[in-house]
Amino acid sequence: MIEDNASVDALIGSVLLQPSIIHNVTFVEPRHIPGPESDVWRAMLECAESDDPINIIAIEQRLPHFNGQVARIVNRVIGKVPHVGNAEVYAQNVIEAYERRRVATLGQDLITGAHNTQTDVEEVKSSIAGQLLDGGMVADVQMANDIADADIITVTEWAENPIAADDVRGIPTGLVDLDNLIDGLWPGLFVLAGRTSMGKTAVALRIATNVAASSPVLYCTFEQSARYMWRRIVCTNAGIDFRQAKRGLSPDDLARYTETAERLRGLPIGFYDGSNSGGKNLATVTASINRFRQKHGGVGLVVLDNLGHIRTGEETYRELGSVTKAMLQLSTRLECTILGLHQLNRGVEMRTNKRPTMADLRDSGYIEEDAVLIGLLYRDDYYNTASTEVNIIEMAIVKNKEDGRLGKADFFRNPRTGDIANARTAVHSN
Numbered sequence: 001m002i003e004d005n006a007s008v009d010a011l012i013g014s015v016l017l018q019p020s021i022i023h024n025v026t027f028v029e030p031r032h033i034p035g036p037e038s039d040v041w042r043a044m045l046e047c048a049e050s051d052d053p054i055n056i057i058a059i060e061q062r063l064p065h066f067n068g069q070v071a072r073i074v075n076r077v078i079g080k081v082p083h084v085g086n087a088e089v090y091a092q093n094v095i096e097a098y099e100r101r102r103v104a105t106l107g108q109d110l111i112t113g114a115h116n117t118q119t120d121v122e123e124v125k126s127s128i129a130g131q132l133l134d135g136g137m138v139a140d141v142q143m144a145n146d147i148a149d150a151d152i153i154t155v156t157e158w159a160e161n162p163i164a165a166d167d168v169r170g171i172p173t174g175l176v177d178l179d180n181l182i183d184g185l186w187p188g189l190f191v192l193a194g195r196t197s198m199g200k201t202a203v204a205l206r207i208a209t210n211v212a213a214s215s216p217v218l219y220c221t222f223e224q225s226a227r228y229m230w231r232r233i234v235c236t237n238a239g240i241d242f243r244q245a246k247r248g249l250s251p252d253d254l255a256r257y258t259e260t261a262e263r264l265r266g267l268p269i270g271f272y273d274g275s276n277s278g279g280k281n282l283a284t285v286t287a288s289i290n291r292f293r294q295k296h297g298g299v300g301l302v303v304l305d306n307l308g309h310i311r312t313g314e315e316t317y318r319e320l321g322s323v324t325k326a327m328l329q330l331s332t333r334l335e336c337t338i339l340g341l342h343q344l345n346r347g348v349e350m351r352t353n354k355r356p357t358m359a360d361l362r363d364s365g366y367i368e369e370d371a372v373l374i375g376l377l378y379r380d381d382y383y384n385t386a387s388t389e390v391n392i393i394e395m396a397i398v399k400n401k402e403d404g405r406l407g408k409a410d411f412f413r414n415p416r417t418g419d420i421a422n423a424r425t426a427v428h429s430n
Helices: 004-017 019-024 037-049 056-062 069-078 084-115 121-133 144-160 176-182 200-211 226-238 242-247 251-264 282-296 316-334 346-350 364-370
Strands: 188-194 217-221 269-273 301-305 337-343 373-378 392-400 407-413 420-422
Touching (some): 004 019, 004 037, 004 069, 019 037, 019 282, 037 069, 056 069, 084 282, 176 407, 188 316, 200 217, 200 420, 217 226, 217 282, 226 251, 269 282, 316 337, 316 364
Parallel strands (some): 188 337, 188 373, 217 301
16 A cells, blocks of 8 residues: 555645546545645645636635645645556545544553543543544445335335336436336446447437436547537437538528527536547546536436547456446446447357347456446348348347346437437338
């Protein structure tokens, strides 16, 4: 483990070098940090809370009595950051060092109290034991008696308010067959995989737009720009050919495009543009998700387009495992669905039957272990020119840790606009 002072320096230095990651380490409080660095950290947290830049000027404004000490601390810590991406590790080390100092202090108090014949030894033991248990970094253990009370209330409310056949308890995706199959979106990691041209992004954009009607959504794009994704959403909702928008729309189509954009601009949907190399860092991505949730008072859905582009700095074969585990933990903590798009292996193309299975997932062991839901996409008309399933996208739910229900949902893909609709209600026309 990094030494105490080195951990503090590395934590503060990491945030100064990459301010967005502070949202990943706000569990470190000023009391956890000894010396004047405690005040510097408090000022940095205040900057983050106020959405102000985290730099020397902003920190000094909050610590006018430091008389140049901020600059000395900043200049010292900037050069002591082994790896910015390890900020959460440094933060945990700071917490552990704080706990060790606290235990050492309490141990000394126990010795002093034990030698003081004027105090009751049982009171000394009880006091120290209580302080040792108070405020420690321990897991939250809930007893069955406490869980039962809250759970009975929830299930009773469900019983008193039954839902209709096409309604769901989770967040509706707006795609009826999928909603009926998975009961809407629930907190957890949902991996949607397919080969190229199967419609992963199209399905994700339609789900994101539908969910944004009732809950904040963050769409993280790592291949295309945020503006590109926004234009796709507007075109699909306006019923306009995306390619034609680039070539030049007619006056009527332009009016429809503008009207649709004005209607959609009020949706609580944000776009994280990770198309540059720096935007693909796992720490930056998670910090941005945390910040979005904090700013909008919650988040219902986060889309990662796609998982294979997120980097951790580890060896390639280990990166996906770190990403999926981080996203599963984040989805649980933020109580939201994280929809991660993923590419299938080329082995699918070598088989007569092109319908994918879980074995076709790249690094499938990590995904099978961490994903709560896994959906595999397939288009029969892409591989079979004589297919009767023209413009139909199949989504096979092959893992469902939420309630175990597996099955298939079909969607209609509009070949002109690329939009996705419920296959059972869509008008199949060009």
